[in-house]
Amino acid sequence: MNGKSGIARLFELTHEKKGLLVVAGILSVLATFMMAVPFVSVYFVVREIINHARDISAVDAGWMILWGWIALISLFAGIAMLYVSTMCSHISAFRILYQLRIALAEHLAKLPMGYHTRNTTGAIKKTLEVSVEKIENFVAHQLPDLVSAICMPLIMIAVMFVLDWRMALAALIPVIAGFMIQVVLYSSKTGKDAMVQYQDALENMNAAGVEYIRGMPAVKVFGMTVNTFLQFKKTITDFRDWAVTYTKFCRTPYMIYLVMLSSILTFILPVGIFLISGQPNNQAFALTLLLFLSIAPSLAAPMMRLLYLGGNLRIISEGVSRIDKIFQQKPIEEPKHPKQAHSFDIGFHQVAFAYAKKEDADYKPILNEVTFTAEEGTLTALVGPSGGGKSTIASLIPRFWDVHQGKITIGGTDIRDLGTEALMDLVSFVFQDVHLFFDTIEENIRMGNKTATFDEVVQAAKAACCHEFIMQLPDGYQTKIGEAGVYLSGGEEQRVAIARALLKNAPILVLDEATAYADAENEAHIQKAINALIKNKTVIMIAHRLSTIRLADQILVIKKGSIAERGTHDELLKIGGLYEHMWRAHLSTAQWRLGGSKQSGEVNAQ
Numbered sequence: 001m002n003g004k005s006g007i008a009r010l011f012e013l014t015h016e017k018k019g020l021l022v023v024a025g026i027l028s029v030l031a032t033f034m035m036a037v038p039f040v041s042v043y044f045v046v047r048e049i050i051n052h053a054r055d056i057s058a059v060d061a062g063w064m065i066l067w068g069w070i071a072l073i074s075l076f077a078g079i080a081m082l083y084v085s086t087m088c089s090h091i092s093a094f095r096i097l098y099q100l101r102i103a104l105a106e107h108l109a110k111l112p113m114g115y116h117t118r119n120t121t122g123a124i125k126k127t128l129e130v131s132v133e134k135i136e137n138f139v140a141h142q143l144p145d146l147v148s149a150i151c152m153p154l155i156m157i158a159v160m161f162v163l164d165w166r167m168a169l170a171a172l173i174p175v176i177a178g179f180m181i182q183v184v185l186y187s188s189k190t191g192k193d194a195m196v197q198y199q200d201a202l203e204n205m206n207a208a209g210v211e212y213i214r215g216m217p218a219v220k221v222f223g224m225t226v227n228t229f230l231q232f233k234k235t236i237t238d239f240r241d242w243a244v245t246y247t248k249f250c251r252t253p254y255m256i257y258l259v260m261l262s263s264i265l266t267f268i269l270p271v272g273i274f275l276i277s278g279q280p281n282n283q284a285f286a287l288t289l290l291l292f293l294s295i296a297p298s299l300a301a302p303m304m305r306l307l308y309l310g311g312n313l314r315i316i317s318e319g320v321s322r323i324d325k326i327f328q329q330k331p332i333e334e335p336k337h338p339k340q341a342h343s344f345d346i347g348f349h350q351v352a353f354a355y356a357k358k359e360d361a362d363y364k365p366i367l368n369e370v371t372f373t374a375e376e377g378t379l380t381a382l383v384g385p386s387g388g389g390k391s392t393i394a395s396l397i398p399r400f401w402d403v404h405q406g407k408i409t410i411g412g413t414d415i416r417d418l419g420t421e422a423l424m425d426l427v428s429f430v431f432q433d434v435h436l437f438f439d440t441i442e443e444n445i446r447m448g449n450k451t452a453t454f455d456e457v458v459q460a461a462k463a464a465c466c467h468e469f470i471m472q473l474p475d476g477y478q479t480k481i482g483e484a485g486v487y488l489s490g491g492e493e494q495r496v497a498i499a500r501a502l503l504k505n506a507p508i509l510v511l512d513e514a515t516a517y518a519d520a521e522n523e524a525h526i527q528k529a530i531n532a533l534i535k536n537k538t539v540i541m542i543a544h545r546l547s548t549i550r551l552a553d554q555i556l557v558i559k560k561g562s563i564a565e566r567g568t569h570d571e572l573l574k575i576g577g578l579y580e581h582m583w584r585a586h587l588s589t590a591q592w593r594l595g596g597s598k599q600s601g602e603v604n605a606q
């Protein structure tokens with residue numbers, strides 16, 4: 001990364017040209033000039049009146065009317081410029097926002113799953129929504145405002161110096177003192193840390209809030225409230241504490257700043273009176289003093305705006321650095337010269353893997369020396385005790401994580417040399433937790449193959465035993481999931497996921513506990529759908545119900561991250577090891593489920 005930060009880094013990240021914003025800034029400054037013209041008009045008009053105070057009929061009416069027109073035209077010109085400036089800044093802001101959202105979404109999709117599990121959804125959501133949203137507001141509204149808030153006092157001060165440098169200096173004392181206090185305060189370590197703590201506290205509160213809402217079933221079942229859901233409560237309390245501490249930190253300097261700005265007159269008046277007392281008949285000086293007294297207090301308004309905008313600029317800079325942190329995360333490495341898979345068998349070659357890095361405190365090896373081959377068109381089942389590493393093995397195939405040692409091949413090619421897109425084309429997945437998007441059933445199934453026709457979607461749904469229940473939904477295939485009470489059961493969701501995979505028709509299939517949620521009837525449906533799905537494919541299947549994988553070509557018993565036993569069902573029974581033990585437990589469970597009857601449908605089905 002280079003040294004850029006804040007707004008400059010934002011432009012770099014989004015490749016947005018600064019042109020429009022420069023135009024917005026220039027117009028904003030010009031508008032500020034224009035808006036200041038009426039003050040000058042008033043000055044000339046009052047001067048004309050005072051100069052002819054003894055004989056008011058001698059005033060130059062034409063001159064005064066001219067200044068009136070100049071004031072009016074300048075005001076309208078200023079408003080028009082401000083309008084165009086705001087248009088430009090809005091266009092630029094929305095372009096930045098668009099680029100940023102697209103780039104972030106693309107980048108997040110390329111990051112390894114490890115990033116997503118380490119970072120809570122709430123924290124990523126906060127960055128995506130709050131930080132990005134604030135940028136829009138800042139660039140569209142406040143950046144041009146900032147330019148004018150800086151220019152306005154500068155112009156006023158310059159005018160003051162032209163009129164009378166001594167009184168201008170007096171007016172400048174409180175302004176500079178107030179400004180210095182702000183600079184020292186906010187550029188101090190405490191000030192900078194406060195901004196980081198603010199964003200951290202906000203991020204934590206968001207993350208815990210998402211967790212709280214997501215865990216609502218558990219929250220309700222265990223009778224928790226926000227007071228007993230301690231993690232959420234703590235983040236809210238932390239945020240409050242931060243706000244109180246920060247307010248205390250800002251209180252004194254803020255008060256000084258306010259007092260200084262409101263007391264500009266107090267500084268000018270004594271100097272003015274002192275100077276005028278030395279030249280009692282100087283009418284021109286009296287006029288200048290009058291002008292000072294009328295315009296100096298209005299210095300306070302842009303200065304206060306500057307304080308407010310400065311605070312926002314710090315929030316934005318901190319937000320950009322958080323967005324930047326996401327961009328700095330390394331995406332999954334893509335091969336420079338992608339290779340092709342020459343067949344569809346899967347090979348694990350002495351694979352070792354851990355979720356954490358060796359140097360991390362929570363390092364724990366998960367897989368060790370895992371070696372096996374799943375021949376093309378065969379079914380390999382992964383079974384074994386909970387926590388043994390079955391899901392981990394399955395999730396290494398789509399490169400959710402990369403192996404630490406050894407390699408995984410498809411058709412003899414290391415999956416890291418295939419390129420993510422090609423790998424995804426080769427492999428379909430049916431996960432334990434099916435995620436259906438807030439969209440129509442048709443689109444949810446079509447995710448498997450974006451170019452599929454409606455007929456193909458229906459065919460897939462029929463093969464996955466979904467068609468019947470879909471037709472009973474209020475709008476059939478056009479029913480939106482999650483809307484107006486349309487929710488699917490766990491088993492139905494699984495079948496939609498199978499339909500997706502069927503439509504994708506990839507040569508390799510990874511099934512993770514596809515029947516976990518199913519009741520007997522649903523399981524029969526799912527089993528039928530799976531049978532349709534796995535035909536002629538290389539299948540890696542994780543299943544707790546041993547009945548479903550009895551006919552597998554190869555069964556791998558995974559225990560403590562290694563392959564403890566391997567073979568077909570009959571071979572493994574002969575060994576009389578862990579599998580045989582699990583099988584007997586499975587049989588007795590099946591009998592127990594049916595009240596001890598040996599006529600069990602499940603046992604018979606085996």
Ligand SMILES: Nc1ncnc2c1ncn2[C@@H]1O[C@H](COP(=O)(O)OP(=O)(O)OP(=O)(O)O)[C@@H](O)[C@H]1O
Nearest residue numbers: 117355356366384385386387388389390391392393
């Ligand atoms: N995202 C993760 N981060 C860190 N550790 C993880 C992660 N996922 C799983 N683990 C750990 O890896 C080990 C293996 O888990 P895995 O889910 O692969 O086992 P499994 O055999 O599929 O278990 P189950 O049958 O209960 O689903 C466990 O000790 C688990 O705690």
